[in-house]
Amino acid sequence: GAVVSQHPSWVICKSGTSVKIECRSLDFQATTMFWYRQFPKQSLMLMATSNEGSKATYEQGVEKDKFLINHASLTLSTLTVTSAHPEDSSFYICSASPRTDTQYFGPGTRLTVL
Amino acid sequence: TQLLEQSPQFLSIQEGENLTVYCNSSSVFSSLQWYRQEPGEGPVLLVTVVTGGEVKKLKRLTFQFGDARKDSSLHITAAQPGDTGLYLCAGGLNKFYFGSGTKLNVKP
Numbered sequence: 001g002a003v004v005s006q007h008p009s010w011v012i013c014k015s016g017t018s019v020k021i022e023c024r025s026l027d028f029q030a031t032t033m034f035w036y037r038q039f040p041k042q043s044l045m046l047m048a049t050s051n052e053g054s055k056a057t058y059e060q061g062v063e064k065d066k067f068l069i070n071h072a073s074l075t076l077s078t079l080t081v082t083s084a085h086p087e088d089s090s091f092y093i094c095s096a097s098p099r100t101d102t103q104y105f106g107p108g109t110r111l112t113v114l
Numbered sequence: 115t116q117l118l119e120q121s122p123q124f125l126s127i128q129e130g131e132n133l134t135v136y137c138n139s140s141s142v143f144s145s146l147q148w149y150r151q152e153p154g155e156g157p158v159l160l161v162t163v164v165t166g167g168e169v170k171k172l173k174r175l176t177f178q179f180g181d182a183r184k185d186s187s188l189h190i191t192a193a194q195p196g197d198t199g200l201y202l203c204a205g206g207l208n209k210f211y212f213g214s215g216t217k218l219n220v221k222p
Contacts, residue, residue: 004156034209043202043215044157057209093156100207101145101164105156 003027004096006106013084014114020080021109023094029074030096034103035067038091050077084113117141118205118213126219127193135188135216137203144207146186148177151200160188193220 003026013019023033032051036044048058048069056069066088068080077096081088089112095103118139127133137146145164149157161170163179163186170177174197176189190197198220203213 006156032208036212041217044204044212046209046211049209091154095156095210101162102147102159103210104159105149107156108154110154 002098002104004094004104004106006094006109008109009107010110010112012112012114015085016083018080018082019084019111020078021092021094021111023077023079023096023106025075025096025098025104028096028098030098031074032097033071033077034095034097035069035077035079036093036095038093038108040091044093081111084111086113089113117211118203120201120203120213120216122216123214124217124219126221129194129220129222130192131220133190133193133218135190135201135218136185137187137205137213138185139205140184141205142183143205144183145205146179146183147204147210148186148188149202149204151202157202190218193218195220195222 005024007022035047037047038044046059047062048056050056050069050071052071052074058064071077091108091110093108095105097103121136147162148160151157161177166181166183168179174191178187201216204210
Protein backbone atom coordinates (compact mmCIF):
# COMPACT_ATOMS: atom_id res chain seq x y z
CA GLY A 1 0.00 0.00 0.00
CA ALA A 2 0.82 3.73 -0.04
CA VAL A 3 2.21 3.88 -3.56
CA VAL A 4 2.89 7.20 -5.24
CA SER A 5 3.85 7.44 -8.88
CA GLN A 6 5.45 10.25 -10.85
CA HIS A 7 5.52 10.75 -14.58
CA PRO A 8 7.77 11.19 -16.38
CA SER A 9 10.72 9.72 -14.50
CA TRP A 10 13.07 11.85 -16.52
CA VAL A 11 12.73 14.60 -19.12
CA ILE A 12 15.09 16.63 -21.24
CA CYS A 13 13.80 19.85 -22.74
CA LYS A 14 15.04 22.96 -24.50
CA SER A 15 15.38 26.26 -22.70
CA GLY A 16 12.16 28.28 -22.87
CA THR A 17 9.78 25.34 -23.07
CA SER A 18 7.37 24.19 -20.36
CA VAL A 19 7.36 20.80 -18.70
CA LYS A 20 4.53 19.13 -16.80
CA ILE A 21 5.17 16.54 -14.10
CA GLU A 22 2.36 14.38 -12.73
CA CYS A 23 2.11 12.95 -9.24
CA ARG A 24 -0.49 10.29 -8.44
CA SER A 25 -1.38 8.44 -5.27
CA LEU A 26 -2.35 4.98 -6.55
CA ASP A 27 -4.00 3.28 -3.60
CA PHE A 28 -5.05 6.05 -1.24
CA GLN A 29 -6.56 9.49 -1.33
CA ALA A 30 -4.41 12.47 -0.47
CA THR A 31 -5.95 15.76 0.46
CA THR A 32 -2.49 17.24 0.49
CA MET A 33 0.44 16.72 -1.81
CA PHE A 34 3.86 18.31 -1.58
CA TRP A 35 6.45 19.21 -4.17
CA TYR A 36 10.14 19.15 -3.37
CA ARG A 37 13.30 19.94 -5.23
CA GLN A 38 16.60 18.22 -4.59
CA PHE A 39 20.01 19.27 -5.85
CA PRO A 40 22.84 16.74 -6.12
CA LYS A 41 24.15 15.55 -2.76
CA GLN A 42 21.72 17.80 -0.91
CA SER A 43 18.57 17.31 1.09
CA LEU A 44 15.02 17.95 -0.08
CA MET A 45 13.74 21.50 -0.24
CA LEU A 46 10.00 22.01 0.11
CA MET A 47 8.69 24.08 -2.79
CA ALA A 48 4.95 24.11 -2.24
CA THR A 49 2.01 22.50 -0.52
CA SER A 50 -0.87 21.50 -2.76
CA ASN A 51 -4.38 21.01 -1.40
CA GLU A 52 -7.12 19.47 -3.49
CA GLY A 53 -9.50 22.07 -4.83
CA SER A 54 -7.59 25.10 -3.62
CA LYS A 55 -4.56 27.17 -4.55
CA ALA A 56 -1.14 25.87 -3.68
CA THR A 57 0.89 27.45 -0.90
CA TYR A 58 4.42 28.27 -1.99
CA GLU A 59 7.48 28.45 0.23
CA GLN A 60 9.43 31.67 0.45
CA GLY A 61 11.61 32.24 -2.59
CA VAL A 62 9.68 29.88 -4.89
CA GLU A 63 8.13 31.66 -7.87
CA LYS A 64 4.49 30.65 -8.15
CA ASP A 65 4.25 31.89 -11.75
CA LYS A 66 7.17 29.73 -12.75
CA PHE A 67 6.15 26.57 -10.91
CA LEU A 68 2.45 26.12 -11.55
CA ILE A 69 0.72 23.57 -9.36
CA ASN A 70 -2.69 22.07 -9.94
CA HIS A 71 -4.34 19.60 -7.57
CA ALA A 72 -7.34 18.50 -9.58
CA SER A 73 -8.38 15.47 -7.56
CA LEU A 74 -7.59 13.56 -4.38
CA THR A 75 -5.14 11.39 -6.30
CA LEU A 76 -3.50 13.75 -8.78
CA SER A 77 -1.33 16.84 -8.56
CA THR A 78 0.71 18.37 -11.38
CA LEU A 79 3.71 20.65 -11.39
CA THR A 80 4.40 22.66 -14.53
CA VAL A 81 7.78 24.30 -14.89
CA THR A 82 7.13 27.20 -17.23
CA SER A 83 9.75 28.71 -19.54
CA ALA A 84 12.35 26.36 -18.16
CA HIS A 85 15.99 27.42 -18.01
CA PRO A 86 19.14 25.40 -17.28
CA GLU A 87 19.11 26.53 -13.64
CA ASP A 88 15.75 24.76 -13.25
CA SER A 89 17.47 21.44 -13.91
CA SER A 90 17.00 19.36 -10.81
CA PHE A 91 15.39 16.30 -9.25
CA TYR A 92 11.74 17.04 -8.49
CA ILE A 93 9.97 14.80 -6.00
CA CYS A 94 6.35 14.81 -4.94
CA SER A 95 4.78 13.30 -1.88
CA ALA A 96 1.21 12.52 -0.94
CA SER A 97 -0.16 12.80 2.57
CA PRO A 98 -3.06 10.60 3.72
CA ARG A 99 -2.92 12.20 7.18
CA THR A 100 -1.16 15.12 8.81
CA ASP A 101 1.85 13.28 10.23
CA THR A 102 2.72 11.09 7.25
CA GLN A 103 3.75 11.46 3.64
CA TYR A 104 4.72 8.95 0.98
CA PHE A 105 7.08 9.89 -1.80
CA GLY A 106 7.06 9.37 -5.51
CA PRO A 107 10.17 8.08 -7.28
CA GLY A 108 11.12 11.54 -8.53
CA THR A 109 11.53 13.21 -11.91
CA ARG A 110 14.93 14.20 -13.25
CA LEU A 111 14.59 17.40 -15.28
CA THR A 112 17.41 18.51 -17.55
CA VAL A 113 17.04 21.80 -19.38
CA LEU A 114 19.45 22.32 -22.26
CA THR B 115 19.31 27.99 7.85
CA GLN B 116 18.17 24.40 8.29
CA LEU B 117 15.27 23.91 10.65
CA LEU B 118 16.59 20.43 11.34
CA GLU B 119 20.30 19.72 11.64
CA GLN B 120 21.62 16.22 11.14
CA SER B 121 24.95 14.84 12.19
CA PRO B 122 27.21 13.49 11.04
CA GLN B 123 26.91 14.60 7.41
CA PHE B 124 28.95 11.66 6.17
CA LEU B 125 29.69 8.30 7.73
CA SER B 126 31.80 5.53 6.28
CA ILE B 127 32.04 2.37 8.35
CA GLN B 128 32.85 -1.32 8.06
CA GLU B 129 30.19 -3.98 7.91
CA GLY B 130 29.24 -5.12 11.42
CA GLU B 131 29.85 -1.81 13.16
CA ASN B 132 27.21 0.15 15.02
CA LEU B 133 26.35 3.78 14.32
CA THR B 134 24.08 6.58 15.47
CA VAL B 135 22.69 9.46 13.43
CA TYR B 136 21.30 12.54 15.15
CA CYS B 137 18.59 14.99 14.16
CA ASN B 138 18.37 18.19 16.19
CA SER B 139 16.24 21.30 16.18
CA SER B 140 15.53 24.32 18.33
CA SER B 141 11.85 23.87 17.47
CA VAL B 142 9.36 21.46 18.97
CA PHE B 143 7.81 19.02 16.51
CA SER B 144 4.54 17.18 16.89
CA SER B 145 6.10 14.32 14.96
CA LEU B 146 9.34 13.38 13.23
CA GLN B 147 9.89 11.01 10.37
CA TRP B 148 12.98 9.14 9.26
CA TYR B 149 13.56 8.26 5.62
CA ARG B 150 16.17 6.41 3.60
CA GLN B 151 16.89 7.52 0.06
CA GLU B 152 18.95 5.84 -2.64
CA PRO B 153 20.41 7.78 -5.60
CA GLY B 154 17.83 8.67 -8.24
CA GLU B 155 14.89 7.53 -6.14
CA GLY B 156 12.39 9.10 -3.78
CA PRO B 157 12.80 8.79 0.00
CA VAL B 158 11.26 5.74 1.64
CA LEU B 159 9.57 6.21 5.00
CA LEU B 160 11.18 4.18 7.77
CA VAL B 161 9.30 5.37 10.83
CA THR B 162 7.22 8.15 12.35
CA VAL B 163 7.66 9.07 16.02
CA VAL B 164 5.04 11.18 17.72
CA THR B 165 5.44 10.88 21.50
CA GLY B 166 8.27 12.47 23.50
CA GLY B 167 10.63 9.75 24.73
CA GLU B 168 9.23 7.22 22.28
CA VAL B 169 11.48 4.39 21.09
CA LYS B 170 10.65 2.38 17.98
CA LYS B 171 12.52 -0.60 16.58
CA LEU B 172 12.64 -1.77 13.00
CA LYS B 173 14.83 -4.89 12.88
CA ARG B 174 18.39 -3.56 13.41
CA LEU B 175 17.25 0.08 13.43
CA THR B 176 16.25 1.83 16.66
CA PHE B 177 14.62 5.25 16.56
CA GLN B 178 14.22 7.54 19.54
CA PHE B 179 12.28 10.78 19.90
CA GLY B 180 13.62 13.19 22.51
CA ASP B 181 11.56 13.91 25.60
CA ALA B 182 11.16 17.55 24.54
CA ARG B 183 10.31 16.52 20.96
CA LYS B 184 13.14 18.66 19.57
CA ASP B 185 15.51 15.88 18.60
CA SER B 186 15.65 12.32 17.43
CA SER B 187 18.24 9.63 16.83
CA LEU B 188 18.62 6.62 14.60
CA HIS B 189 20.84 3.79 15.78
CA ILE B 190 21.84 0.96 13.47
CA THR B 191 23.25 -2.23 14.96
CA ALA B 192 25.65 -4.41 12.98
CA ALA B 193 25.45 -2.32 9.83
CA GLN B 194 25.35 -4.10 6.49
CA PRO B 195 26.23 -2.90 2.97
CA GLY B 196 22.51 -2.84 2.20
CA ASP B 197 22.11 -0.06 4.77
CA THR B 198 24.10 2.28 2.54
CA GLY B 199 22.10 5.35 1.57
CA LEU B 200 21.08 8.87 2.50
CA TYR B 201 19.20 9.04 5.79
CA LEU B 202 16.88 11.99 6.25
CA CYS B 203 14.83 13.18 9.15
CA ALA B 204 11.79 15.38 8.58
CA GLY B 205 9.52 17.18 10.96
CA GLY B 206 6.25 18.99 10.84
CA LEU B 207 2.52 18.78 10.85
CA ASN B 208 0.57 19.58 7.69
CA LYS B 209 3.87 20.28 5.96
CA PHE B 210 7.33 18.84 6.43
CA TYR B 211 10.85 20.19 6.53
CA PHE B 212 13.85 17.99 5.98
CA GLY B 213 17.12 17.76 7.80
CA SER B 214 20.41 18.18 6.02
CA GLY B 215 20.84 14.42 5.59
CA THR B 216 23.44 11.84 6.59
CA LYS B 217 25.15 9.92 3.83
CA LEU B 218 26.04 6.45 5.12
CA ASN B 219 28.42 4.10 3.36
CA VAL B 220 28.85 0.61 4.77
CA LYS B 221 31.86 -1.19 3.36
CA PRO B 222 31.87 -4.98 3.08
